[in-house]
Amino acid sequence: xxxxxxxxxxxxxxxxxxxxxxxxxxxxxxxxxxxxxxxxxxxxxxxxxxxxxxxxxxxxxxxxxxxxxxxxxxxxxxxxxxxxxxxxxxxxxxxxxxxxxxxxxxxxxxxxxxxxxxxxxxxxxxxxxxxxxxxxxxxxxxxxxxxxxxxxxxxxxxxxxxxxxxxxxxxxxxxxxxxxxxxxxxxxxxxxxxxxxxxxxxxxxxxxxxxxxxxxxxxxxxxxxxxxxxxxxxxxxxxxxxxxxxxxxxxxxxxxxxxxxxxxxxxxxxxxxxxxxxxxxxxxxxxxxxxxxxxxxxxxxxxxxxxxxxxxxxxxxxxxx
Amino acid sequence: xxxxxxxxxxxxxxxxxxxxxxxxxxxxxxxxxxxxxxxxxxxxxxxxxxxxxxxxxxxxxxxxxxxxxxxxxxxxxxxxxxxxxxxxxxxxxxxxxxxxxxxxxxxxxxxxxxxxxxxxxxxxxxxxxxxxxxxxxxxxxxxxxxxxxxxxxxxxxxxxxxxxxxxxxxxxxxxxxxxxxxxxxxxxxxxxxxxxxxxxxxxxxxxxxxxxxxxxxxxxxxxxxxxxxxxxxxxxxxxxxxxxxxxxxxxxxxxxxxxxxxxxxxxxxxxxxxxxxxxxxxxxxxxxxxxxxxxxxxxxxxxxxxxxxxxxxxxxxxxxxxxxxxxx
Numbered sequence: 001x002x003x004x005x006x007x008x009x010x011x012x013x014x015x016x017x018x019x020x021x022x023x024x025x026x027x028x029x030x031x032x033x034x035x036x037x038x039x040x041x042x043x044x045x046x047x048x049x050x051x052x053x054x055x056x057x058x059x060x061x062x063x064x065x066x067x068x069x070x071x072x073x074x075x076x077x078x079x080x081x082x083x084x085x086x087x088x089x090x091x092x093x094x095x096x097x098x099x100x101x102x103x104x105x106x107x108x109x110x111x112x113x114x115x116x117x118x119x120x121x122x123x124x125x126x127x128x129x130x131x132x133x134x135x136x137x138x139x140x141x142x143x144x145x146x147x148x149x150x151x152x153x154x155x156x157x158x159x160x161x162x163x164x165x166x167x168x169x170x171x172x173x174x175x176x177x178x179x180x181x182x183x184x185x186x187x188x189x190x191x192x193x194x195x196x197x198x199x200x201x202x203x204x205x206x207x208x209x210x211x212x213x214x215x216x217x218x219x220x221x222x223x224x225x226x227x228x229x230x231x232x233x234x235x236x237x238x239x240x241x242x243x244x245x246x247x248x249x250x251x252x253x254x255x256x257x258x259x260x261x262x263x264x265x266x267x268x269x270x271x272x273x274x275x276x277x278x279x280x281x282x283x284x285x286x287x288x289x290x291x292x293x294x295x296x297x298x299x300x301x302x303x304x305x306x307x308x309x310x311x312x313x314x315x316x317x318x319x320x321x
Numbered sequence: 322x323x324x325x326x327x328x329x330x331x332x333x334x335x336x337x338x339x340x341x342x343x344x345x346x347x348x349x350x351x352x353x354x355x356x357x358x359x360x361x362x363x364x365x366x367x368x369x370x371x372x373x374x375x376x377x378x379x380x381x382x383x384x385x386x387x388x389x390x391x392x393x394x395x396x397x398x399x400x401x402x403x404x405x406x407x408x409x410x411x412x413x414x415x416x417x418x419x420x421x422x423x424x425x426x427x428x429x430x431x432x433x434x435x436x437x438x439x440x441x442x443x444x445x446x447x448x449x450x451x452x453x454x455x456x457x458x459x460x461x462x463x464x465x466x467x468x469x470x471x472x473x474x475x476x477x478x479x480x481x482x483x484x485x486x487x488x489x490x491x492x493x494x495x496x497x498x499x500x501x502x503x504x505x506x507x508x509x510x511x512x513x514x515x516x517x518x519x520x521x522x523x524x525x526x527x528x529x530x531x532x533x534x535x536x537x538x539x540x541x542x543x544x545x546x547x548x549x550x551x552x553x554x555x556x557x558x559x560x561x562x563x564x565x566x567x568x569x570x571x572x573x574x575x576x577x578x579x580x581x582x583x584x585x586x587x588x589x590x591x592x593x594x595x596x597x598x599x600x601x602x603x604x605x606x607x608x609x610x611x612x613x614x615x616x617x618x619x620x621x622x623x624x625x626x627x628x629x630x631x632x633x634x635x636x637x638x639x640x641x642x643x644x645x646x647x648x649x
Contacts, residue, residue, distance in 0.1 A: 015482060023491045030495040139627035141577050143584070144619045147600065147607050154610030161608060256486040260581055264604065274487060275585060278494040290491065293484040301482065 008305065012298030016291050023290035024067065027283045028060050034080040034281055054080060054283075067284065076291075077284030081277060086288040089273065094292050096164060097262070097269035101254045101296075103185055104192035108250075112197035113243065116204025120239075121212055121231050130201065137198035142257035146191035146264040159187045162266040188265040192257050196250055203246060207239035214238075237311065244308040251300025255293060270296075326631025333625055337437035344431035345408040345417040348594045352416060352426040354380045357612045358388055360421040361409070363398070373398045377415035386611065421614035423602040429617050436594040437621065443506055443595075444575035447513035452568045454514060455521025456557065462522065463529030464552050474526065481519040488516060489578060493587045502593045509582060513575050521567045528560040569633045573626040580622060596622055 033056055035047045051057045055066060067077055076086040115134065119127040140148075153161040160166065165180050172180060211217065212235055220234045259271030266272070274289035276282075336343060352358075361375050374397045376390035396415045400407050409417035419430040462473035492512045500508075532538065533556065541555050576596070582588035583597025584604070591598050599618035606615035 015479075018479075019483060019487070023487070026491045026495045031497050135630070136627070139623055139630050141622075141626065143577060143581055143600070144623055147603060147616065147619055150604075151607035151610060151613065151616060154608055156610075161610075252482075252484070255484055259486045259490075263585055271486070274490060278490055279498070286491065286494075290484075290487055293487045297482060297484045 020291035112200025120205035120208025248301035248304030329628035450514035451517030459522035459525025
């Protein structure tokens, strides 16, 4: 188990290093740089001074080496766009994305699995409705759900249509600020969760249908185990394996989806930050965002694998050997 | 259900192919007095039944975006006129707007069917490219084995775990921000191919590696078939089902990718009709909570994704009631 864990962490570190370096080099190679922010008619010495200040006057390799050396000490350089250290800009945005993704994941898992167990274990009207709804939702990617939800919110006024806080939220006390955020979370989180919940429902439904046909379920029933107990205590844990197998992929989908949702609902997260940084050619910030994004993804796959090992003893044994 | 999916996809493809025949108005043409106008209702009753006609929409308030029907003068629809299935009278300012008009007064229906061309062509091209690249890499990896296999497999896994949307963004941003549509088309297709092939390659590799050990491959080799012939004549056909499934899964993903990129302003320029650029208009309308017809491109994307999901889905056997099964 430990070797497995170490290998995965090492892979995650390589991924983070490669992704951020690639983003760094790509953005540096792109036409245009930070000096376009100086306006239409900058003086040549101003351009030169700005380039020197951010290390843009040196060759790519030298600049990358200097950046990588500092990054090893958790100093990711200074953002051109915000005039602040990248870490200071990156961390709040990453936390916002993590909040959104975590709420969406919990909602999607709880909702999707519960619906899947119901639709997979019994035939009838309820299951048919669940299956029809999930067939529609699985075809509604976050780009569409967030647009539709924003439209509905703007039309009905039931929920705020965008942002993470109301205007002037900075003056609120802690408790009220939390309430304000909680008021803004449901719309983007639901937009993000809906397609993933539908995917979970389908997988769970399929897995449940297979497990319910197994002899051990029949045996438990013969012993007089009640319906509810049979489904939730006997059959459900066994059917969890395929769900955990796709959890890593689902977390990846969550990250991709959160970019779109953040853009549509103006949620101040990692995706928006990366987009702004790319447009402004803010090299260090782009690299930081890429590092953080791949870190999230690596953590997600790791969690998925660990959960798989928890529910499936065979994986555990394989990892041990 | 599978048939329903195929029907939906075929209809969308037909609409895209026949775009210039179906669209009542040119997609670029804006009607300045019909900004955000609602869909024109086609009527067949004017005191008594008569051939389909429309009423002219008259602007009441530009600020509140309200329109009224000019009921005094019914305008008959013209069929098969000027190489177009059906149109009204765009010259006098009474165009047929089946899905309403966008923020520039352009016909949303016309832009939708014309936009389907670019969006679908891009997605199809990228799908073909990604499937072909994946098939080649996967089969070489599975057939060669050894060090080549290890190297290619690691590469596949690496691309697979990259955060796709960030990579697309970074690669697209490596180009100038404003480029002509042709360059956008080719560069987006290239980027999508670069990110889409690994899922295909992984499956093909597994299939080729397992098929390779079968007797018919040894037989072919014993008959003197060269590796290339064994690979493409004997082994790759075994992966055909996988290739088709993966291609149908990549297609909606690429449609969405185009929509996302154009929507955030890193894809096609605004004037070019694609489903992605139309989503910008849709988002403006959504934020104001009016003009629901501007969400039409979202509906089109949903239709295609739904069609693909229906066409390829392998739904499990209908769930069996445990009661029924256990009592049998």
